[in-house]
Amino acid sequence: MTASPTTTVSMPSLGENVTEGTVTRWLKQPGDTIDIDEPLLEVATDKVDTEIPSPIAGVLTEILAVEDDVIDIGAPLARVEPTDAAPVSVATPPSVSHQPTPPAQEAGDIVPAHSPAQPNSTSETAPSAASETGSYEQSAPETRPTPEPAATIAASTDSARPDVGSVPDTDTSSGGADRVEKLPRIRRTIAARMVESLRVAAQLTTVVEVDISSIAQLRRDNKEAFERRTGHKLSYLPFFVKAAIEALREIPVVNSSLDADVTTVTYHRACHLGMAVDSPKGLMVPVLREAQNLSITGLAEAIASAAERVRAGTIGADDLSGGTFTITNTGSRGALFDTPIINQPQSAILGTGTVVERLKPIYDASGNLTIAVAPSVHLSLSYDHRIVDGADAARYLGAVKQRLEQGYSASDLI
Structure with missing residues (x-):
């Protein structure tokens, strides 16, 4: 025809x-x-x-x-x-065979993790919108058949289904045989970037504990009005992000990048903030451009928007590129803290843990010791020791801690 x-x-x-x-x-x-x-x-x-x-x-x-x-x-x-053309014969697509690979023959392809699968991301952290700590998180996806970043990769859960079938269920004694699946491309990308990040950088992590009593009180007093005004829940995350961005001005080396030959360093004028987001296919790290110009409200809205686009599969490749510093909300799933992997070529990544109530010793005006309960959070900074010294990391975390413990005001939420 x-x-x-x-x-x-x-x-x-x-x-x-x-x-x-x-x-x-x-x-x-x-x-x-x-x-x-x-x-x-x-x-x-x-x-x-x-x-x-x-x-x-x-x-x-x-x-x-x-x-x-x-x-x-x-x-x-x-x-x-x-549709308005005459019917034509349908061509059969080229055939491709997909056969299960025995476990012993499985070859591993290998990217960043607590740094997303993103061009220069890491994370790990993708936010869970319903979490008290924030909507981004670094926890592993519940179904990981990407994404990075990581950052960095969007699609439906169905698209993550493997091409290779599972091994026949012949083992009745333990409820079935092991399942062998083809590793999705996003997981391979994340794996490769994670391993590469650890290979090229001297990475270590410093952790501090922060009393966020002032932030907790401000949040309690304003969360209902904030949600009515913006349509978004007021979590702790935008406060952590705001303090982290402000502290970069004092310790600019944390917002820097080394070149591949380790001969020059770029101190970034702006903070293009990578926020790790969990998705059905894996970790992605969308980038919030010029994040230093955003208010707490602006950050809350930008974070929520990025997370929604990742999970809806509408995030674009350009939205996952160009980050200079990354934050991963590992506490959104209840983690106290972790040691996130840097999203290359960045020099640092900050992990925010879950908010917990802790006993705190307090001395009154007379010098008497009392015990109080205070909401606290652990902040963990993984950094590249080739350019960031331990003292730099401690100063940076100290600056973030000071901002959070001093707190913000209701006017900062406008």
Whole structure:
């Protein structure tokens, strides 16, 4: 049958400096009817996973790239017959076999963790919107079949399903055999970046405990009005972020980057803040540009917006690039503190733990010792000892601690 004119769907631009993408899953098959802007397939890069929409309404007639194919930007992916065109024969897509790999033969591909899967991220921390401590967190995703960063990679839970089937269930004594799955691209990216970060930098972590009684009182007094005014819950996280950003002005080396040859250091004028966000596919680290210019309210709104876009799969590759300093909210899942991995080429990453009530010794005016209960949080700074000294790290954490213990005022929430 003679074919009518068709539209070729090509690999679109996926962000600055991204030259190719890997086909991870086709959402439509030849013969399927599609609407304009309806997702056709999912592709992955080292920065983000995303869905590619159809530029027209019609019928998918031919698939030109199979799963796991690496396709250059602008190269053809599929052909679509417009709805108003004459019907054409449907081409069968190239076949690709996917067979389970025995555990003994599994080859590991390996990226950052408590730094996201993001071009220069780490994290680990993706926020949980319902958490008291904040919506970002560094905890591991509940279903990790990305994302980094990490930062850095967005897609639906279904898209994370492995291509390789599970091993037959033959072991009845223990409830079934081990399951072997193909490691998703985002996990491979995160793994590789994490290992690379530890390889190239001399990393260590310093931890302080902070009394946040003043912040807790301010939050209690204003959280209802804040939510009515902004539509967002007032967590502790934007206060931690604000103090962390302000302290960078005093200790600029924490907001710096070494070059690959370790011959020059760049002290960043602005704080482009990476915030680790957990998603069904893994960790991603969206970047809040010029974060030093944002108020506590502005930070709360920016953090919530970034987290929503990550989880909705609408975050772009450019939104995951260019960070100069990262914060991971490891406390959103109840962690006291951890030792996050730096998001290269940054020099430091701050982890915020869960807020807990602690007994605190207090001396009254007469010198008598009493015991009080105070809300406290652990802050952990992992840093690159090639450029940041232990004294620098201690001074930085001391400056953050001082700001939080002094507290903010209601006017800071406007």
